[in-house]
Amino acid sequence: xxxxxxxxxxxxxxxxxxxxxxxxxxxxxxxxxxxxxxxxxxxxxxxxxxxxxxxxxxxxxxxxxxxxxxxxxxxxxxxxxxxxxxxxxxxxxxxxxxxxxxxxxxxxxxxxxxxxxxxxxxxxxxxxxxxxxxxxxxxxxxxxxxxxxxxxxxxxxxxxxxxxxxxxxxxxxxxx
Amino acid sequence: xxxxxxxxxxxxxxxxxxxxxxxxxxxxxxxxxxxxxxxxxxxxxxxxxxxxxxxxxxxxxxxxxxxxxxxxxxxxxxxxxxxxxxxxxxxxxxxxxxxxxxxxxxxxxxxxxxxxxxxxxxxxxxxxxxxxxxxxxxxxxxxxxxxxxxxxxxxxxxxxxxxxxxxxxxxxxxxxxxxxxxxxxxxxxxx
Numbered sequence: 001x002x003x004x005x006x007x008x009x010x011x012x013x014x015x016x017x018x019x020x021x022x023x024x025x026x027x028x029x030x031x032x033x034x035x036x037x038x039x040x041x042x043x044x045x046x047x048x049x050x051x052x053x054x055x056x057x058x059x060x061x062x063x064x065x066x067x068x069x070x071x072x073x074x075x076x077x078x079x080x081x082x083x084x085x086x087x088x089x090x091x092x093x094x095x096x097x098x099x100x101x102x103x104x105x106x107x108x109x110x111x112x113x114x115x116x117x118x119x120x121x122x123x124x125x126x127x128x129x130x131x132x133x134x135x136x137x138x139x140x141x142x143x144x145x146x147x148x149x150x151x152x153x154x155x156x157x158x159x160x161x162x163x164x165x166x167x168x169x170x171x172x173x174x175x176x
Numbered sequence: 177x178x179x180x181x182x183x184x185x186x187x188x189x190x191x192x193x194x195x196x197x198x199x200x201x202x203x204x205x206x207x208x209x210x211x212x213x214x215x216x217x218x219x220x221x222x223x224x225x226x227x228x229x230x231x232x233x234x235x236x237x238x239x240x241x242x243x244x245x246x247x248x249x250x251x252x253x254x255x256x257x258x259x260x261x262x263x264x265x266x267x268x269x270x271x272x273x274x275x276x277x278x279x280x281x282x283x284x285x286x287x288x289x290x291x292x293x294x295x296x297x298x299x300x301x302x303x304x305x306x307x308x309x310x311x312x313x314x315x316x317x318x319x320x321x322x323x324x325x326x327x328x329x330x331x332x333x334x335x336x337x338x339x340x341x342x343x344x345x346x347x348x349x350x351x352x353x354x355x356x357x358x359x360x361x362x363x364x365x366x367x
Contacts, residue, residue, distance in 0.1 A: 058208035066200070067192065067197045126343045
């Protein structure tokens with residue numbers, strides 16, 4: 001079942017490209033020239049995104065390196081001690097919305113130190129699978145069209161992230 | 177974003193001073209800048225590839241056919257997208273790429289969707305509700321199988337690496353629905 005879906009997901013992009021170029025050819029599109037014209041837009045888009053990424057990345061790296069991250073994590077750990085979750089889960093809950101590479105590194109570390117079948121591993125695995133690097137998504141998508149006024153998007157995303165993590169922990173407690 | 181950025185940065189600097197992590201903090205800023213360059217270069221490649229592919233979709237008219245096909249589904253969530261607008265195709269392709277865990281396709285297609293949604297934006301620079309819905313869908317990580325997580329678990333000899341699939345699926349569905357409910361209730365309250 002898993003292998004089947006894995007194979008399908010490997011197949012999907014090549015098939016999609018094949019279909020697109022032949023559909024274009026049948027519609028008398030010069031697909032090579034068309035592709036080049038489209039690809040030309042790439043650098044402009046990235047130029048728009050870059051300053052947003054930079055602005056987000058330096059503050060996130062600084063937050064981790066300054067020791068503020070550890071303090072916030074310990075604060076949350078105390079605050080939610082009644083929920084009886086391992087401290088690794090609290091770390092993951094804070095790092096996941098901020099940084100994709102840091103959360104992957106942290107997850108690998110948790111698997112290594114607490115074992116591949118520990119409660120901490122299971123909870124963080126579900127968080128890894130069901131949450132997204134919110135600030136990266138925001139920087140890229142808002143940057144790509146130069147949005148300055150985000151209205152209530154950020155509070156919505158942060159509330160949703162928090163509830164998502166509560167749900168992930170609850171699901172693991174319930175199923176395992 | 178302004179408030180989040182201001183608070184995170186100030187708190188970090190105050191902490192760096194009081195915990196003596198000043199050197200590490202300053203270094204981390206330049207590391208952050210470096211990884212922004214690296215990520216941008218990576219994005220430059222994949223975004224250009226997908227802009228090439230989507231241009232063929234546009235020139236051949238396929239983008240309108242996909243939009244027409246998925247309009248009934250997409251317009252339930254995105255009420256203010258007219259007719260067979262190209263943004264419907266971009267949103268559809270992004271959602272499909274997300275479902276199959278194709279991150280390298282999902283992000284560029286998402287950027288495409290944002291650009292298409294921006295063509296409907298009457299007040300440039302201010303986000304529309306459709307854009308918010310789209311971003312919330314993307315931050316909720318709708319993925320059928322978390323391949324990378326399973327891969328890491330398997331490489332450390334977990335008893336049942338694929339056992340994570342069901343809880344992830346349940347958590348994803350609940351949190352994606354909750355995220356949308358929160359978004360829609362924010363709109364109601366703040367109208």
